[in-house]
Amino acid sequence: MLNTKIKASQISNLTDARYFAAWMIDWMGFCLDEAAEHRVTPELLHAIRDWVAGPIIVGEFGEQEASYIQEAVRFLNLDAVQVGSFYDKKRLEELKDISVIREVIIDHNSAKETLQTCENLAPHVAYFLLECGTNNINWASIKENKNGWNIDTLQQLCDKYPIILSMNLKDKEVVEVMENLKLVGLNVFGGAEEKTGFKSYDELDELFEQLED
Secondary structure, eight states: OOOSSSEOOOOOHHHHHHHHHHHOSSSEEEETTTSSTTOOOOHHHHHHHHTTTTEEEEEEEOOOOHHHHHHHHHHHHHHHHETTOOHHHHHHHTTTSSEEEEEEOOOOTTTHHHHHHHHGGGOOEEEEEEOOGTOOOOOOHHTOSSSSSSSHHHHHHHHOOOOOEEEEOOHHHHHHHHHHHSSSSEEEEEOOOBBBBBBHHHHHHHHHHHOOO
């Protein structure tokens, strides 16, 4: 049993789905952004979800219009959706009956802007997914206050808003993160199989083992 919630993003094969389901993660995300490299077809999504039970099924979108996402929710029977970092208040209001995860990509000088964004959009989303990897922001740089973000600022954000953290955590960093931040959970990623039905999960195993009760 893991002691925090986990969202697995960009699931594109049954091997990943079975692995994450075995760890009893909370959200299983499938990329449905037509412009994205990791996009899955509706047929593949249906086939994979027939093999797993328990996780919330999340359709991961980019900047598609709300009407498009609403139709996808109905057609694919999605439990929740994730939308991109430019999804504004007006479009979020159109998704009011859907559980929404809104991505927030942070960069080296965006702390004040991120707090303002979360304040403005909080009434319209269930969770914010704080994406750190895009701009190479990691736990070591945050501890050293090298990029405009520090532990105090991150704590302030996590104390006020429901945050799912997407950050490449090494070794024992996950323990430090969980001790310092009041997170809803962590985001991890699926990926391509090494060959059909086979894939190494050593790094994820180490992460999850540190999160076991």
